[in-house]
Amino acid sequence: MKTSTDYLDMPSKSNTQLDHIPGDNGALPILGDTVEFLKDYHGLINRKYALYGPIYRNNALLQRNVALIGPEANELVLKDTEKNFSSKKAWDPLLEKLFPNGLMLRDFDVHRFHRKILQAAFKKESLQAYLHTMNPRMKQGVIDFQKDSEFGFKDSIKSLLLNVAAQVFMGVEMGKEADKINKGFLHAMEASMAVVKLPIPGTTWYKGIKGRQALEAFIQKHITAKRATESDDFFSQFCHAKDEDGNELSDEAVRDHIIFLLFAAHDTTTSTLCSIIYALAKNPEWQDILHTEYQQISGDELQYDDLNKLEKSALVMKEALRMYPPVPVIPRRTIRETEIMGYRIPANTGIGISPLFTHYMEEWWTEPKKFDPERFSPERAEHKKHFYQWIPFGGGNHKCIGLNFAEMQVKLFLFHLLRDHKISVRPGYEMQFNVVPIVFPTDGLPITITKRA
Template sequence: MTSAVGRMTGTIRERVPTLTALPLPRAVDRRILAKRWPVRELAAPPAGSGLEPVLGDEGPPLIGHTLDFMRYGVDYALRRIELYGPVFWSGAFGRRIVTLASPEATQIALVNKDKAFSQEGWRFFIERFFHRGLMLLDFGEHHMHRRIMQEAFTRDRLVNYVGQMGPTLRAGIADWESNPAPRLYWSLKQLTLDVATRVFMNMRSGPEAHAVNRAFVDTVRAATAVVRLPVPGGRWAAGLHGRKVLESYFARNLPAKRAAPGDDLFSALCEATTEDGERFTDADVINHMIFLMMAAHDTSTITSAAAAYYLARYPEWQERAREESLRLGDDIPDIEAVESLRTLDLVIKEALRLVAPVPSLSRMTVRDTEVLGRYIPEGTLVGVSPTANHFDARYWTDPHTFDPERFADDRREDKSHRYAWLPFGGGAHKCIGLHFGTLEVKLLLHEMLRAYRWTVPRDYTVRWDYVSLPVPVDGLPVRLHRR
């Protein structure tokens, strides 16, 4: 066993930061991550296969490493690579979960040439709350649903969506003036929820919008509940209730959307028809709306929060971005104007690298397979790790450093490997709304830059909590200065 560990990790140690190099917040964190657990094989490879076993450990009794990743995120992932190499397993959520933590390993799973990796992995976490959302569908069925849904994200549709976002974002950001020291993450979360309800459903603020937004928040948080039972007051129970609220809302409003569609996404899904005449059923529309609301508003909140944080930490980049925004004038920009904001492109891409909105992409093996010579049996829960890929020193210069210029045309480090940078996933399941999300974040930051300068204390460093998706543990306190 010791020799196997040596073979699998010998080369990786040369390119992964040692534990002492990781930017951990406190010495106690170093001690927790340094703790060693008995190393075990996931499963013995078939005789004569020439494959190596996947190595890993269970972690603490009962909870495994569930809380370790939630608490330490990137640092935890890099520590596991340092111990076991880019393919390892960990005990978490009552299961043994294999992690693929390099661009090369990621490519095998996401290209999925042999169709050994299924979306069943996502179903383990979110099926009860996002039943038959696009991300949970496989193979031919996924392809058909994606073809239909693409009609809701055409260029003409995006033009309309951006036109609807602008006034909501400008008004919402102007309202921040009453609180010059907000917890920015929560302000952004409310703002992106308002955009989602406006653009997705043509729904105005009010009690019903508040109930719908609350239901979305509960369904998202339930997916990573440690206690996965409907205990009263627990996350799982709140998520199940939230799902019922959302189903009821969309079912009530769907007939009117079918009869008199508008420019919102709900209408677009009701109308979407391929050249072959394929359309969504009512149940499909409801399932996809619930999923898309989750996928859109949470990832936009995380990305805008991360980008805003780095713009506060690096004011020279904030001023550079502001100069571009001010050159657009006072009108709310259209899609072409938003796309012209090159500095924000660089900043957002770097923020997506440093804080991947979806830190792990779940899969399940539907047959015995291998990744980089490691044997993974059928029925194994697998996590593909953008979090690790984005810090791989073979492909990124000083990967822990904020450096938006790495995405400039003369460097393009994101092109160093096809799967070195994958904030939107990859392969057949690459995020269908990536252009929508990027436009929303750029427009949001543009409006912030016009209205305020914002700062954080010089010695402040944000810490991200991965209990569900990345959230700053303190809400990201900033100081807003009205321009």
């Protein structure tokens, strides 16, 4: 009898029996559309959709896959009512050596068990404690940012968020190791898109493996102390968590979850805040709207009960996540043969949905290229035409576990920044950014912060 985990024995190699599906093999021999995928994913998917419609085969990153486009496809894949779409098998070729055993690399019963343990990090009581810890750190971070002259926002906010995440989730200070750990995450993330995965010094893959080793060493040295005593931080709680048999999780399981948690807590939020800051700099009237909202908050720190009062801030975040979803494409791999949109999809076929493309579909959004936070207001509610048309956090069982924490971080940072300051970019500036694997400005996002009069 087959069990729910028998599919783990399937090879990861892409299924090649896809010629009956509309599409092509890409622009280049062997590489297919890999170069365009890495350099201009949005342009690539727009072009393919125009040629082939909502389902097509493609070839990128040395894999043949099937792209599924639109809210209905998003719902089919993310809800996965038949338990036929493996997240683990889809992400393993990209992340298995870099972020092994994270939640995205687990499926079904195993995923549900580990998600339940990690969920404790994001319950209301925990979020309230995090806010108390983060308030002075975010406030000081804004104070320390360069003023009245241009600087690169991306590196500054990334460093701040890593320090905050380490304190919140691990109860440790980053200190002098912050730069090394930040580079470790950066190199590991970049290596996930490496075409050639050979540990040759100087290559992207080599740097990624070395980055992973630095992350492991940093976490490992703290595990013994965390196991020795119990404290309020999540790292300690996780070190004392029990598996289904009542045993403490292994050091490797603790290490892998903490690394992935830190990565998710600061890299994706860095992406989100870069997008928000850029959009606000290009649309300064919204800075004034948020400034007015923050003036209604008493005191110089944000309290937990204040979060729901920041309605305009929530609209801005949602719109930035629509225009620049941190994860632009979500992959899965079929476990069994299935039929989608009238086409037979063989077992062990890579499939992918696109939050980025969906977020710009004119059938669902009014002037989708325009920054318009009010589209998310109760009066307009454009995002509620279909439950799966706005999916920056994914959906279904794999929906981002830290979405409430991310919103709290964003609101807290914007409160401390825009309550007393304005941000600007050079006249005519357009942010240069890459979309995959995570949306990040490639030019560092140069901005200027000035004190409000």
